[in-house]
Amino acid sequence: MATSDYRLPPRARIGHVHLKVADLERSLEFYCGLLGFEETSRYGTQAAFISAGGYHHHIGLNTWHSLGEGPAPRRGVGLYHTAILYPERDDLIRAFQRLVRAEYPLTGAADHGVSEAIYLDDPDGNGVELYWDRPQPEWPRSADGRIEMYTRPLDLSDYSGA
Numbered sequence: 001m002a003t004s005d006y007r008l009p010p011r012a013r014i015g016h017v018h019l020k021v022a023d024l025e026r027s028l029e030f031y032c033g034l035l036g037f038e039e040t041s042r043y044g045t046q047a048a049f050i051s052a053g054g055y056h057h058h059i060g061l062n063t064w065h066s067l068g069e070g071p072a073p074r075r076g077v078g079l080y081h082t083a084i085l086y087p088e089r090d091d092l093i094r095a096f097q098r099l100v101r102a103e104y105p106l107t108g109a110a111d112h113g114v115s116e117a118i119y120l121d122d123p124d125g126n127g128v129e130l131y132w133d134r135p136q137p138e139w140p141r142s143a144d145g146r147i148e149m150y151t152r153p154l155d156l157s158d159y160s161g162a
Helices: 023-035 089-100
Strands: 017-020 038-044 046-052 058-063 082-088 108-111 115-121 127-133
Touching: 023 038, 023 046, 038 115, 082 089, 089 115, 089 127
Parallel strands: 017 058, 082 127
Antiparallel strands: 038 046, 046 058, 108 115, 115 127
């Protein structure tokens, strides 16, 4: 693979993710009903687009090739998880508390130094990460300035009573 000096512009972002799901209504209940996204448009009974804050869509959900199918195998290539960035820690705490009240199972919680994250699977077994970033000046760095992320258990004691 060739290397180059080209770098994406600093403000470039991943705009949206499109997920194959087995049951559109079940997925909408998870992403909109539980996580709080808003449905922005729909293509009949086969696809819907959802967002936060009125954007055209952050997540597309479709059953075009997956209606009624089981989840993708856990051990294989494919999407590991979709990460949803919350603007403030308090927003992530509120999301965590909604999951607890709904008795929705978590698959993990981690402190990565640069961020705090809660992990779960959607109804189709697609991984979902809910996280917030610490301010950049607080990110752990090596002596030469490189980011030094880590994975440690997240202390959820602050998350339970806010």
